[in-house]
Amino acid sequence: MHESPIPIDSLRRSKGTYEDAIGLPPAVYSDGAWHDFEMEAVFGSEWLCVGRQEQIPDVGDYLAVTRAGEPLIVVRGADGEISAMSAVCQHRGTCITASVDRADDDMLDPPEWVSGNARQFRCPYHYWVYDLDGQLVGAPEMTRTAGFEVGDVRLPKIAVETWRGFVFVNFSSDPPALAPQLAKLDAALENYAVDDLITVDPVVMRDVPFNWKIMIENFMEMYHNSRLHHGIHDFAPSSGAWYADHEAGDAAMFGFNATVEPDGGFNPTFKALFPPLPNLTMEDRQRIVFAFVPPTLLMGFQPDSAFWFAVDPTGPTSHDLSMAYIFPASTVDLPDFGETLEAAIDGVANFNRQDMPTNVATQFGMQSRFAPRGRYSWQEGVLAQFNSWLVDRYEAASD
Ligand SMILES: [Fe+2]
Incomplete structure (x- = not known):
């Protein structure tokens, strides 16, 4: 047990849903003592x-x-x-x-x-x-x-x-098994055959200069899709966001972003560049799935491919970010796979060029004396879920 550097009562105001929760205290994005507490409270016993x-x-x-x-x-x-x-x-x-x-x-x-x-x-x-x-x-x-x-x-x-092919570690000596806590996500991803997907070598960015939670929030919330990414995200507008309910005992948060046409893709054509995954229904092919196994694994599932990010804090205001695409073997074996992959990577870079400076700007603003504990839109309901998950752990770890 450790003393929380921020009063627990103050943190509790971030629990709930988008309808009633407020943002976490700004210090959780930059304070050194908080970072030490969080490494123990969250990373010390999670998968x-x-x-x-x-x-x-x-x-x-x-x-x-x-x-x-x-x-x-x-x-x-x-x-x-x-x-x-x-x-x-x-x-x-x-x-x-x-x-x-x-x-x-x-x-x-x-x-x-x-x-x-x-x-x-x-x-x-x-x-x-x-x-x-x-x-x-x-x-x-x-x-x-x-x-x-x-x-x-x-x-x-x-x-x-x-x-599902993802390898997890846990610093607890006898942690509860992860897979039984992922049953809802398993059901949502059933048609994607995630066990059989094959990752390309991850690209690792060292000491990305913002708090790890800012990275998670930016990946998971779909409110900004039609605003920050106006013009390049129109194939999957924010109005098509929907998050699954998250209950105690669920080890994942996830949601769907419906696309206006089947087989959309994050590139200038707005269309998938690879063949659709073999077992997807038409419903699957008309949406993107965003999933998060806190605190480290982010996943996105598109009609033709998926991608996974691993987020590893390196300090109060920095993290290492590992990113990779993941495909069925039938796609990796295509003769033009390498060239198409480069086009797909170039396409996603257009989004990163907007997301990364925005995250840097958010980090800077959250260190201001005027930093907010703001309210949320229904299109960012997952943020209240993440906050609730975090505060449960902060509470459990504090004196
Ligand atoms: Fe974004």
């Missing part, structure tokens, strides 16, 4: 997405990622199962997946993480060697050290669960 299972198909394939400031290894073990462990060497604390071969002009920059395939993980500092299960199996010149046994040392294990 955090680290990637897709098809990124590590073979034994020894591993992802080196951080979540909430913790360097992690997510690896396909000798038994073919995915496990997760801390990347902190249990000798003197060096991160074993950090690149230590850097150019002179970036040698003091924050670590860069190296993913790949390995039979063992060796700390670059003193060559302590761990197997794929995280067990220490070798440590040079330690035989004179009284009572030291390699068998006693291992990289701390971290809970891991895979849902």
Whole structure:
């Protein structure tokens, strides 16, 4: 338990629905003490997405990622199962997946993480060697050290669960399973065969200069679609926004944005560039699904493809943002897949060129002495859901 740096009574005014809730206190978007509290209250015990299972198909394939400031290894073990462990060497604390071969002009920059395939993980500092299960199996010149046994040392294990191909970790020692809490989202996504989709390599933007919640809010609310994106979002106007009810015990928030015609797409043609996903109904083909598994995984499902973002706070006013498209195998195998993918990426860039500066401007304004706790439109009902979810966790973690 920790003391909340913001009075809980004040936070509670953000719980409810768009009809009655107000925005979170502005300090939650920039205050350092708040950030420390939130990392514990929210990221300390929730399921955090680290990637897709098809990124590590073979034994020894591993992802080196951080979540909430913790360097992690997510690896396909000798038994073919995915496990997760801390990347902190249990000798003197060096991160074993950090690149230590850097150019002179970036040698003091924050670590860069190296993913790949390995039979063992060796700390670059003193060559302590761990197997794929995280067990220490070798440590040079330690035989004179009284009572030291390699068998006693291992990289701390971290809970891991895979849902529809997305891999999640949890820093709690015995967290409740995630999948049973995603039944409503499963039903909404049934026709998208999410397990079988294949991700392209995510693009990672480091230290994006606004609070992680501003990124989530911008992704999930559809109020701005017909305003900020006026002219380029007209195929899916804000008036077609609809959010599913969110109840305690639901580990996802999601909604639909109806499109004016079937098979819309986020590009200058406003039409899907790839063939429609194989099992979609006409209803599916006339809407976009936006989904959020808090606190880290954002997903969008279009008629011809999907995309997923992972959001990882790096400080009170910054986060790392990982973004990738995800497709059925039949689409990835198309002869012109690479060229069409580039066109799709260029198309989405038009939206990012409006969203990212807006998020920067929101961060700046929320640090003002005149920052609001504003009211919400029905087209941003998901924001009140997110606030309620957050405040439940802030309350549970505070004294
Ligand atoms: Fe946007």
